[in-house]
Amino acid sequence: MSSLIxxxxxxxxxxxxxxxxxxxxxxxxxMLRLPNFFTRLHALTVGSVGGAFVPLIGAAxxxxxxxxxxxxxxxxxxxxIVTAIIEYVLAGAGTHAIARAVYRARAAPLKPLVVxxxxxxxxxxxxxxx
Amino acid sequence: xxxESWVTTFIVYAMPFYLAAFAIYMVRLVxxxxxxxxxxxxxxxxxxxxxxxxxxxxxxxxPIMIPCAIVLVLWVYALDIxxxxxxxxxxxxx
Numbered sequence: 001m002s003s004l005i006x007x008x009x010x011x012x013x014x015x016x017x018x019x020x021x022x023x024x025x026x027x028x029x030x031m032l033r034l035p036n037f038f039t040r041l042h043a044l045t046v047g048s049v050g051g052a053f054v055p056l057i058g059a060a061x062x063x064x065x066x067x068x069x070x071x072x073x074x075x076x077x078x079x080x081i082v083t084a085i086i087e088y089v090l091a092g093a094g095t096h097a098i099a100r101a102v103y104r105a106r107a108a109p110l111k112p113l114v115v116x117x118x119x120x121x122x123x124x125x126x127x128x129x130x
Numbered sequence: 131x132x133x134e135s136w137v138t139t140f141i142v143y144a145m146p147f148y149l150a151a152f153a154i155y156m157v158r159l160v161x162x163x164x165x166x167x168x169x170x171x172x173x174x175x176x177x178x179x180x181x182x183x184x185x186x187x188x189x190x191x192x193p194i195m196i197p198c199a200i201v202l203v204l205w206v207y208a209l210d211i212x213x214x215x216x217x218x219x220x221x222x223x224x
Binding site for chain 2: 003006007010014017018020021024025027028029031032037040041043044047048051052055056059062063065066067068069070072075076079080082083086087090091093094095097098100101102104105107108109
């Protein structure tokens with residue numbers, strides 16, 4: 001019975017890790033192909049939530065099902081969950097901070113640009129930030 | 131097939147995909163036309179490396195990998211904040 005629960009935990013964890021691998025490869029290709037910094041932020045979000053948070057939860061479930069890890073089994077489960085939560089909170093905060101700073105400092109080109117609501121609210125022309 | 135060899139085989143087959151993603155991130159890190167592009171490439175690389183370290187910890191039966199992953203995530207957040215502060219204020223500190 002305990003072996004069956006272990007197998008269920010491991011298989012669910014492996015499905016999550018497989019989703020994470022897909023998101024990771026997609027984020028890497030997007031990071032290479034998207035045209036400017038502000039669109040590459042989307043690739044960073046895919047890579048940090050889909051490519052790191054989801055496989056960390058999956059690794060926690062795999063570790064919870066692996067009795068061959070011995071006494072460190074629950075340490076690895078808890079550590080993976082703590083890493084996942086820290087990563088989930090800090091990735092969003094850091095991305096917002098760097099996006100705001102880069103927009104205000106005009107450190108990256110805005111083209112190609114579809115809409116710029118901040119410049120419109122300030123009455124400036126489209127594409128001129130600050 | 132017992133559970134141990136099943137988990138080991140799965141992680142071994144997952145490794146090349148992670149390494150391929152890391153290689154593509156490295157291309158953007160080297161090419162990056164501006165500094166923020168390089169910084170977000172390092173971000174994505176490190177977050178995925180943290181997940182990969184936890185998987186390696188299961189593969190090698192090495193729980194010491196877990197604190198490495200936590201510290202890596204925290205330092206990358208510090209890098210984000212430092213770079214954002216530098217772009218907004220032109221200096222570090224204060």
